[in-house]
Structures are given as structure tokens and as C-alpha cells.
Amino acid sequence: MSTPLGHLGVGLAWALAVSGPTSSWRRLLLGAAAASAADLDFIPGLVVGAPARFHHGASHSIVAMLVAAALALGVSSRRSPMTARDVALVTGAFLSHLVLDWLTHDPGTRRGLPLLWPLSAQRFSAPLWAVPAVSRAWPPTLDWVAHSAWLVVAEVALVAPLVVSAWIGAGRPELPPGPWRRVKGETSR
Ligand SMILES: [Zn+2]
Numbered sequence: 001m002s003t004p005l006g007h008l009g010v011g012l013a014w015a016l017a018v019s020g021p022t023s024s025w026r027r028l029l030l031g032a033a034a035a036s037a038a039d040l041d042f043i044p045g046l047v048v049g050a051p052a053r054f055h056h057g058a059s060h061s062i063v064a065m066l067v068a069a070a071l072a073l074g075v076s077s078r079r080s081p082m083t084a085r086d087v088a089l090v091t092g093a094f095l096s097h098l099v100l101d102w103l104t105h106d107p108g109t110r111r112g113l114p115l116l117w118p119l120s121a122q123r124f125s126a127p128l129w130a131v132p133a134v135s136r137a138w139p140p141t142l143d144w145v146a147h148s149a150w151l152v153v154a155e156v157a158l159v160a161p162l163v164v165s166a167w168i169g170a171g172r173p174e175l176p177p178g179p180w181r182r183v184k185g186e187t188s189r
Contacts (some may be wrong), residue, residue: 002100002131003034003151008157010100011035011093016166016173018089023173026088030076034093037068038101052136056110061102061117065094105129130159 015031016023038059045053058064069091075080076090100115103126113122132154137144165171 002104003134003153003155004039006100006131006155006159007036007039007097008032009155009163010096013159013162013166014093014096015089016163016170018092019084019173020170021173023170023175025175028175029032031089031093034069034072035096035100035161037094038065038097056101056113058114058116058117060113062095062098062115063118065079065098069094074081100131101164102126103129104131117166131155150176 006142011032011034012028014035015028018031019027039055041054041057041059045051045055072090072094076082076086078176098113098115102115102124102174106112106125106129110123114124115124116122132151134151135144135147
């Protein structure tokens with residue numbers, strides 16, 4: 001797996017690339033959230049005290065990501081009509097998670113992703129990795145801190161050019177104030 005930083009960055013870049021001049025905070029947040037969602041599979045493991053137990057399971061399959069995208073689009077379409085850009089944004093962002101994890105170095109015992117689940121239990125990983133592996137240590141050791149710091153630098157170096165290129169390619173959109181910045185004088189109801 002990549003770190004959340006890598007997935008968030010790829011989601012942002014994808015949202016900019018797909019949305020172009022229509023980019024908005026809502027679309028960027030949607031892209032970043034959808035690109036990170038598969039790693040919520042840590043939550044049931046945290047509940048049972050073994051965080052990695054369900055990680056890289058069914059949620060890391062193409063079918064699961066397509067179902068998640070259809071659900072997200074269904075909810076989103078209740079708010080405003082769905083466009084082709086919405087479909088591309090949400091579906092691509094969910095699937096980007098699998099691409100990034102597939103390209104990540106995976107030295108663990110349960111290697112690869114079950115991309116074809118539920119049709120097949122076979123696990124897949126790229127023949128050559130592009131993203132260094134995440135290591136886990138509890139309590140944190142000095143080696144773990146050094147490796148994690150290096151990982152953050154490596155992922156920023158990989159993802160930042162993608163985000164900047166996508167922003168330039170989108171025509172350098174000026175994003176309007178986010179929903180958290182209330183217009184002066186406006187009162188909440
Ligand atoms: Zn993942």
C-alpha cells in the first residue's frame with residue numbers, strides 16, 4: 001500500500017484532470033476521498049485488535065471499487081444531475097487506489113491485491129514497483145521513523161508533479177472559497 005498521502009495526491013490530480021476549469025473544492029475533496037476509501041478496510045481490523053487482518057482484502061478489488069463508485073454516484077445524483085465528468089471523476093478516483101497499491105512494493109506474506117475478487121482469489125502485484133513499501137512498527141522505532149520520513153519525501157516527489165501538472169493542464173483554475181469559509185455577513189440558518 002501507498003501511504004494516505006499518495007492516495008490523496010493521486011485523487012486530487014485525477015479530480016483536476018477530469019474537472020478542468022469546472023474544478024471546485026467539492027470535486028477535489030470527492031476525488032481525494034474516493035481515492036483513499038479502500039483503506040477503510042483497516043477499521044474492522046482495529047476493532048478486533050489486528051489492524052492488518054482485513055487489509056488488502058475484498059475492498060481492493062475492481063468489483064468492490066465499481067460498486068463503491070456506483071453508490072457514491074447514486075448519492076451524489078440526488079443532490080444534482082449526474083454528468084459524464086462526475087462518472088469519470090468518481091469511478092477513476094476509486095480505481096486509482098488499486099493502481100497505486102498495485103505499483104507499491106509489497107514485501108509482506110500476503111502479497112498483492114485480489115483484483116478479480118469475487119471471480120478469483122488470485123492476487124496481483126506489479127512486476128516492478130514504483131512506490132516504496134510502508135512499514136509498520138509498534139512502538140515506533142528509530143528505523144521506522146527514518147523509513148517513514150523517507151517514504152513521505154518519496155511520495156511527495158512522485159505525486160506533487162502529478163498534482164501540479166494536472167492543475168496547469170486544467171487551466172490553473174482559481175478555486176472559489178470552500179464551504180468552511182462563510183461569506184462575510186452571511187448567517188447560518
Ligand atoms: Zn490500499
